[in-house]
Amino acid sequence: MPPHRLVLKKETRMLGAVQVMMGLINGALGRIWLLFYTRQFGEISTEYKPAALLSGYPSWMFLFxxxxxxxxIExxxxxxxxxxxxxxxxxxxxxxxxxxxxILIGFEVTLVLFxxxxxxxxxxxxxxxxxCLWMSSIMDLIIARKVVEWGNEAFYRHRYVLRP
Incomplete structure (x- = not known):
C-alpha cells in the first residue's frame, strides 16, 4: 500500500511565507528597539521599563x-x-x-499611558x-491560529488521499 498524502489548502504555503516575513519584521523591530533603548538609556526615565524588550520577546518571536x-511551507x-x-x-x-x-506589550503601553x-x-x-510590535504580534497570532486550524482539519479529520 503506498504511503498516504495529506490534502492541504494551497494557501498554507502562502501563510508560511507570511509567517517568515512577519518573523523578519519582528526581528527588525526588536533590533531597532534594542538599539534605541541602548543609545537612549540615560534619557528614558527610570519609571519606564520596556517589559517586552527586556524579556527578549522580539528575539524569541523572531525565531519561533x-x-x-x-x-x-515544507x-x-x-x-x-x-x-x-x-x-x-x-x-x-x-x-x-x-x-x-x-499581554506584555499591552501592560507596558497601559502603564506609560497612565x-x-x-x-x-x-x-x-x-x-x-x-x-508596532504589538500590531505585528496581532498579525502573528491570527496567522498561527489559521495554520493550526487548517493543519488540524487536514490531520485530525483524516483527509488523506493515496499518492497518484
Missing amino acids: FIISGVLT TEKKRSPNLLKYAIRMNMNSFLLAALGL KRGTVFWQEKTAVNLSV
Missing part, C-alpha cells in the same frame, strides 16, 4: 515565527503527516508566544515601537 513558517510541499504534526505544534507555540507578547507628569520624546518613541 521563522521556524513555524519554514515548517508550514509541510505544504511534502505533505507528510509527521511534518504536519511538527508544524501544528510549532504554530501552537507561536500562537501562545504571540498571546504572551500581546503615567502622571511629562512624557519625553524618548518614551513616546519607545511606546510607538512597542505599538
